[in-house]
Amino acid sequence: MTNRTPIGSIAVLGAGIVGLSAAIAFARALPGLTVTLIETPDDPAALTDRLPGTLPSIAGFHERIGLRERDLLAAGATHRLGTRLSDWRADGPSFVLAQGERGGTIAPGAFHQHWLNARRSGKVAAFDAFLVPAVLAAADRFVHPSDNSSTPISGFGYALRLDPPRYRDLLRALAQHLGIVPVPGAFAGVERAADGRVATMVLADGRRIVADLYLDCSGPSARLRSALDTQWDDWRAWLPADRLLLGTAPAQSPTPTDDCVAVPAGWRFASPLRDRTLVGLAFAADQTPDSSAHRIMPSGETIVSLAPGVRAEPWRHNVLALGDAAVVIDPLANANLHLAHAAILRAIDLLPGRDCAAIELAEYNQQSVRQASRVRDFQAAHFLPTGRTRGPFWKRAARLPRPDSLAHTLEHFAHRGRLPFQEDESFDKDEWHGLLLGLGMIPRVADPIAAATAPSTIAATLQRLADATAALPARLPPYPAYLAQLERGR
Secondary structure: OOOOOOOOEEEEEOOOHHHHHHHHHHHHHOOOOEEEEEEOOOOOOOHHHOOOEOOOOHHHHHHHHOOOHHHHHHOOOEEEOEEEEEOOOOOOOOEEEEOEOOOOOOOOOOHHHHHHHHHHHOOOOOHHHHOHHHHHHHOOEOOOOEOOOOOOOEOEOOEEEOOHHHHHHHHHHHHHHOOOOOEEOOEEEEEEOOOOOEEEEEEOOOOEEOOOEEEEOOOOOOHHHHOOOOOOEEOOOOOOOOEEEEEEEOOOOOOOEEEEEEEOOEEEEEEEOOOOEEEEEEEOOOOOOHHHHHHHOOOEEEEEEOOOEEOOOOEEOOEEEOHHHOEEOOHHHOOHHHHHHHHHHHHHHOOOOOOOOHHHHHHHHHHHHHHHHHHHHHHHHHHOOOOOOOOHHHHHHHHOOOOHHHHHHHHHHHHHOOOOOOOOOOOOHHHHHHHHHHOOOOOOOOOHHHHOOOHHHHHHHHHHHHHHHHHOHHHOOEHHHHHHHHHHOO
């Protein structure tokens, strides 16, 4: 057995949400670790540090670093059940994407296959009408899932909508509790050892930072990681938005639902916080000038250029890129912080010794790129041709090529409604079903297992389920009342 020297020190470049999250998680996982956190000037293009949306996976990350939900609610967070997509189809109503199982087991075969058979045979409720969190989200209701699996309000996931500045302050306080105090500095360069590793990180004021492992959390420019190489896989051929106009609008009543609305120039989103609403417009720069974007969304304040893509080797030698330094993607699926947190936990779980052995780094890089690529696929699937042709953005989006992995997924689903297995998925099969069926993709061939049950039997069962699910919101408090109740109980 070969003894390996463990990592004893890390230096983190960037003290935004990603940098603080990484510093805290590494310190929690490695008692005695020396952490140097360099607070660089904020990069306005670092979307992960300034966006509020998360996925349900954030609960697992917070558990790892020791944050409770009540701490987050006290820091301005609200619950997020899903996203309402409006005007995404020319011929269909809005639909809600949320996490959870639809309908349960009603007969042999997958639920969505029974729904498809009922749809072929006659009229049936919309697919998201059978998903409890989607129905609650549409009605602005929320309750925590029940531990009793026999109740309809069990077994669904929910996320949080963060107030980025207050969340950052909370992380900073936790970091200081762990003895991690950010120190200001600006990156100037690196000095490399003969084997290619970074021996020293040099700051603009001449300070020299020496560590076993360097984490680049500085944003999309990734100056630390880019000092080793500039490899980058460009995704702009598959994702149509390369500009984002961000702003704020007046506060609205708390809701567990984000809104995403297709407009001729792209798509708009609104994420309500406690005291304001964060809004954005995603568009293509060569189709819509910045001045036109401001006219479309007068509340816009800041333009951010996007270059969607992924770093093929986020971890090279002893330098690890995290957040926007590793992957750049627009906020359509609210996966920015999810990818950063997943990468941090993966790095800890696969942590090599001080030698940063190539075999371990290769495994980390493969998993990270696969996961980011599947998020890209999920977002690219939002732009399938749906009959919506009003506006140059959507005309181009309908003609976009598809990554091979997405094309493979769509081919199988379009044939008989099955999804091929893919590693490192961030969105489960129910979420893929909800998106593809919500966009109107109907498989050509009926599933033989589901088809073995009489359509009349399934139709009656589906009607009862839809009625029961539709009745749930009336029995639950509006979200503002539920949120106030939680705050009184803190």
